[in-house]
Amino acid sequence: MSDCISYQQTQYFSDLITDYIEKNPKVEAFYNRFPALSSFEVQMTEKRASFTSKNRQTLVDVLLKQYTSIAASEASINNIKSLLDVDTFTVTTGHQLNLFTGPIYFIYKIVSTIKLCHQLQLQYPDKKFVPVYWMASEDHDFDEISFFHFQQKKYKAQHQKQGKVGTHPTENLDELFAELDQELGLGEQANFLRKLFQKAYLYHDTYAEATRYLVNQLFQEYGLVILDADEKELKRLFIPQLKNELLHQSVHQHTSETIKKLQAENYTIQVNPREINLFYIRDEVRERIIYKDETYFVNETEWQFTKDELIKELENFPERFSPNVMTRPLYQETILPNLCYIGGGGELAYWFQLKSYFQAENIPFPILLLRNSALMYTKKQAKKIKNLDLQLSDFFLAHHELATKVTHQISDIEIDFSAQKKYLQTQFEELHQLASLTDASFKGAVAAQEHKQIKGLTHLEKRLLKAQKRKLKDYLQRVEELQISLFPSHLLQERFINFSEIYLLLGKNFIPRLLSEFDPLALEFNLIQIEK
Structure with a gap:
């Protein structure tokens, strides 16, 4: 193989x-x-x-x-x-x-x-x-x-x-x-x-x-x-x-x-x-x-x-x-x-x-x-990778990237806030139209508020990811141990x-x-x- x-x-x-x-x-x-x-x-x-x-x-x-x-x-x-x-x-x-x-x-x-x-x-x-x-x-x-x-x-x-x-x-x-x-x-x-x-x-x-x-x-x-x-x-x-x-x-x-x-x-x-x-x-x-x-x-x-x-x-x-x-x-x-x-x-x-x-x-x-x-791996390691529903190529990722990918993959909660960000941007479109009818200071205030709320959603998304990683700690530990066995000392x-x-x-x-x-x-x- x-x-x-x-x-x-x-x-x-x-x-x-x-x-x-x-x-x-x-x-x-x-x-x-x-x-x-x-x-x-x-x-x-x-x-x-x-x-x-x-x-x-x-x-x-x-x-x-x-x-x-x-x-x-x-x-x-x-x-x-x-x-x-x-x-x-x-x-x-x-x-x-x-x-x-x-x-x-x-x-x-x-x-x-x-x-x-x-x-x-x-x-x-x-x-x-x-x-x-x-x-x-x-x-x-x-x-x-x-x-x-x-x-x-x-x-x-x-x-x-x-x-x-x-x-x-x-x-x-x-x-x-x-x-x-x-x-x-x-x-x-x-x-x-x-x-x-x-x-x-x-x-x-x-x-x-x-x-x-x-x-x-x-x-x-x-x-x-x-x-x-x-x-x-x-x-x-x-x-x-x-x-x-x-x-x-x-x-x-x-x-x-x-x-x-x-x-x-x-x-x-x-x-x-x-x-x-x-x-x-x-x-x-x-x-x-x-x-x-x-x-x-x-x-x-x-x-x-x-x-x-x-x-x-x-x-x-x-x-x-x-x-x-x-x-x-x-x-x-x-x-x-x-x-x-x-x-x-x-x-x-x-x-x-x-x-x-x-x-x-x-x-x-x-x-x-x-x-x-070359990366040499055993049949036993291949079986573990398959059981984790991952590919060997996934293990070339940096540890934090692999942990994030696995968390997204197995989490029973949707961590991606893209839909919420898109909805928020849609709501702000009307405010931008309104701001275009008034002075520049109001237009700037709307843009700043949009940026602040998008940034807040991004922060919440990161907090949720961290929370899920803590919840899935045992599972991620198994992934990390396997990665270390394939990439000792992260090399x-x-x-x-x-x-x-x-x-x-x-x-x-x-x-x-x-x-x-x-x-x-x-x-x-x-x-x-x-x-x-």
């Missing part, structure tokens, strides 16, 4: 995103090609012409080196080696190294990427399409990735180390694992999750190693390629673009006009670029590079460089220069033969700021695709629960079920019933 609703109907997505997927002409200037199967042929031609054999060889060498540390599947290794071919392209998603994958949409992003590759392979059988998960190992906000929720309980790792999260040690997770172990219960699915966490985080030294192992275990049979771009040889390919950012502030220069255009359309700006959109990494420090008085400073440190010293540092140690959220997309598209980036609404919002920057750097701007979203389910909760229900069928349900290019929000 499954269904879909529009992203706009969920009320959880921005105007920019809903306008994009509805092909609103207001958004056309901010992207290159719309995500449809027919768009990929031209995208491939453009990417093939710009992506060199040197870049392909470097990428394959780095990936094969990274894969020596895990038991890679034949499908993944074949996909890596195929990247040497000019007719092999990638579809990429990226995400932080969230503890035990964090919210379940981490999984949805990767499934969307794999599914699109399957669809492209059918459409273009003479080409090859490789799904890539880009590990955001250079991020330094450990608090953002250090927890996950399971059965309404928060599991959080502690840390002391600073700098990029990819090298953060996985030590001190024994206690957290012991807590999770107690909650997982018994059975084949629980044992799989137990061993997955244990082998990922207790048998690997860093978060990058742990995440690579975990994601590989879940997706290796689908040929997923996992890339950690925090590599000297990959960054060497990016030196020209890094120089442009350091010397000419390319991002700020080429996105300022785009930001003004987005603001003119009343869209929210996702990220405001800095003058220099790069970090400097050294000795467990990842800090912003700041240019002032013809000197480059590393924020919160004593390091500083002249222009010549900094360029020499870049050429000798490119691995010490780290993209921020605005330069990472260009880095990705420089080192990958990529056609499409799949991300959430917030991610696409800042990608829309970057088209002019890509054009200035002469790198093809990828097709942007909103990842699949989209996918932004709160961990994949392990659904895996306990579906087991090995979890990922195949998602692959069968998701159609990335349909651009609809999935409602998926599971048989439990």
Whole structure:
């Protein structure tokens, strides 16, 4: 049992995103090609012409080196080696190294990427399409990735180390694992999750190693390629673009006009670029590079460089220069033969700021695709919804809106005072006619009295609604409890629960079920019933 609703109907997505997927002409200037199967042929031609054999060889060498540390599947290794071919392209998603994958949409992003590759392979059988998960190992906000929720309980790792999260040690997770172990219960699915966490985080030294192992275990049979771009040889390919950012502030220069255009359309700006959109990494420090008085400073440190010293540092140690959220997309598209980036609404919002920057750097701007979203619900929950005479889509309403709708629906008293207001307005029509025959002060008094009485009826209507809500308190409590079970902490389910909760229900069928349900290019929000 499954269904879909529009992203706009969920009320959880921005105007920019809903306008994009509805092909609103207001958004056309901010992207290159719309995500449809027919768009990929031209995208491939453009990417093939710009992506060199040197870049392909470097990428394959780095990936094969990274894969020596895990038991890679034949499908993944074949996909890596195929990247040497000019007719092999990638579809990429990226995400932080969230503890035990964090919210379940981490999984949805990767499934969307794999599914699109399957669809492209059918459409273009003479080409090859490789799904890539880009590990955001250079991020330094450990608090953002250090927890996950399971059965309404928060599991959080502690840390002391600073700098990029990819090298953060996985030590001190024994206690957290012991807590999770107690909650997982018994059975084949629980044992799989137990061993997955244990082998990922207790048998690997860093978060990058742990995440690579975990994601590989879940997706290796689908040929997923996992890339950690925090590599000297990959960054060497990016030196020209890094120089442009350091010397000419390319991002700020080429996105300022785009930001003004987005603001003119009343869209929210996702990220405001800095003058220099790069970090400097050294000795467990990842800090912003700041240019002032013809000197480059590393924020919160004593390091500083002249222009010549900094360029020499870049050429000798490119691995010490780290993209921020605005330069990472260009880095990705420089080192990958990529056609499409799949991300959430917030991610696409800042990608829309970057088209002019890509054009200035002469790198093809990828097709942007909103990842699949889903609400997973059980057969038991479906039965409760039916018994309440509601639709699943009703539960996307804000709590007070849902309570109001239900109260109107089940109340044995008519709460709508529209008829009374209409009758009152009819009575005042005669007074308005009379007022038109006399002076303006009387005409104003009649209008004011009408407004006062209509306002009084509206107030009484609200009072009656509140009274009925109190009377129906027990019934509305049941509705609220069901809504919270579907939208924990009043968030989209996918932004709160961990994949392990659904895996306990579906087991090995979890990922195949998602692959069968998701159609990335349909651009609809999935409602998926599971048989439990």
